[in-house]
């Protein structure tokens with residue numbers, strides 16, 4: 001199958017593949033069965049695989065995460081959907097105090113090979129609490145892997161990798177580009193490696209690092225910069241924890257300049273972690289201070305102001321030029 | 328008190344099932360309720376139309392829940408505290424919130440939750456069931472200050488599955504808090520039917536385990552609702568503790584304007600539900616009781632439409648909030664660390680700035 005599909009369809013394809021090939025895989029979440037998920041990520045899966053494998057749960061996120069801990073401790077591979085990342089907080093207790101540390105607590109006797117998927121991020125004119133980017137809260141938790149795909153192919157391969165992973169993985173899906181980015185995806189069941197960055201565009205002059213939906217603006221910014229003679233390298237971070245610091249360092253050592261682009265608020269974001277790691281490891285290669293393009297340190301505004309909160313292409317271009325101008 | 332049968336006074340066809348309370352004919356309460364319910368229905372249609380034409384964000388319709396909201400709004404005292412969820416526009420309007428602010432909220436403007444008319448009420452609660460605990464905390468404050476006010480939490484049937492609700496019932500029971508919980512059991516939580524939420528046949532039975540008296544009432548029957556609410560509110564107000572009301576209704580709309588219920592809801596079920604809807608039921612009753620006639624009905628609708636048009640106009644003419652609002656309400660005082668970001672935010676939206684109107688990314 002080689003048709004161009006959306007990120008959402010790629011998620012569906014990966015889930016279908018996993019359900020088809022591994023009877024230990026079960027899906028659970030709110031509205032994921034008959035309705036196929038509020039974004040249609042699980043469309044058709046309950047009809048194909050049955051109600052015992054694609055479970056419409058009662059409305060309770062702590063329950064969903066706690067069930068996933070219990071299921072996975074017995075070797076099942078639950079893939080739980082949290083309808084929106086804004087509603088993940090009741091599940092957070094189970095993820096932080098149990099899923100992330102079961103292996104450590106029992107010195108490997110029990111583990112939690114579970115996956116939690118949640119759409120995140122702004123820009124779709126959604127109601128309150130539906131647009132935040134709180135990935136850093138989870139990336140801070142030892143024992144939890146945090147992955148954000150930003151293309152259909154990566155969504156497919158990384159979701160399969162997360163399901164195969166022996167430990168808990170949180171996959172955050174950038175819902176703003178659920179349907180806007182299309183590419184052909186081969187349904188070959190091949191996982192893509194977790195914990196690795198993807199260089200989407202090689203460049204000599206400056207490194208732009210981003211993840212999630214902001215990758216689109218970052219790639220656009222790189223094009224604009226190219227027109228002005230600035231050759232930008234674009235790296236999709238993809239896995240927020242554990243960080244593929246080697247790829248980042250190799251790039252920054254070459255270009256000497258780094259701009260991190262995140263939709264999330266600035267303070268204690270992933271950008272800060274990257275900037276700290278880069279300054280620890282290759283400060284002397286830097287020709288300009290690391291710059292961050294980010295959301296403001298404010299509550300994600302409701303839709304009337306969301307475009308003023310979200311960083312855009314012009315912001316990235318501006319930051320890159322400032323970086324180029326620095327000595 | 329644990330009623331074993333559904334409380335109901337009016338049959339779906341508008342026929343009284345039993346002797347009606349005297350206030351039905353000796354006051355204009357029913358006509359007042361009808362007026363509010365009609366307005367809610369007109370408002371709802373308009374809000375959906377505004378959303379469909381890009382003039383409102385995602386909107387949660389109240390179609391089918393008008394009686395519950397209006398009865399709650401009318402039975403509460405102005406000084407009581409409402410902890411609503413996202414489907415209580417009618418209750419909010421009865422409590423004095425002008426429709427323009429409700430539109431403002433659903434239009435994506437935080438100022439919709441700032442209206443002075445909301446007094447001490449909470450803003451719409453989106454994270455399911457969390458508001459039930461706020462109501463308990465507010466009720467504690469009232470109890471602590473020895474006031475005879477009460478707190479009222481509204482929630483859906485789906486919300487009863489969440490731990491927060493069990494926790495709220497539990498603490499309300501053990502502390503005898505002046506709080507009333509009202510479940511709008513509209514049979515669906517987005518696509519998940521009531522039967523998949525709980526194995527219990529009556530959600531009101533969830534009060535039992537917490538020692539909270541509960542009653543199940545026909546949520547399409549404004550008289551039954553008033554009777555149940557009066558008992559519940561009186562219990563709470565007189566210091567005898569919390570009460571739980573399960574009002575049986577039906578969500579006659581999609582979950583929100585972002586939903587398509589045809590994917591999961593049997594058409595036949597919807598058709599049947601329309602035969603039970605609250606507005607037509609009350610209208611027929613009013614005609615039967617000779618409290619209402621066609622002439623007055625036409626005049627009322629005309630009147631309400633004009634009121635609504637004025638509210639919609641006021642909403643549409645409200646300028647967007649200043650971008651700096653993002654910063655100015657974060658803390659009581661702007662921290663110096665945020666001042667630079669605030670300045671940039673302001674500069675970026677000016678002509679030539681990265682976020683100027685009509686910029687490349689718009």
Ligand SMILES: Cc1ncc(C[n+]2csc(CCOP(=O)(O)OP(=O)(O)O)c2C)c(N)n1
Pocket residue numbers: 030059061083087414453454455482483484485486487511513515516517578582
């Ligand atoms: C904690 C949380 N989880 C999920 C959601 C998404 N969501 C919004 S409404 C809804 C269904 C609620 O159903 P119910 O409580 O019956 O209220 P109704 O909308 O039917 O009035 C869900 C799952 C949410 N808002 N909050």
Ligand SMILES: [Mg+2]
Pocket residue numbers: 483484485511512513514515516517
């Ligand atoms: Mg419901």
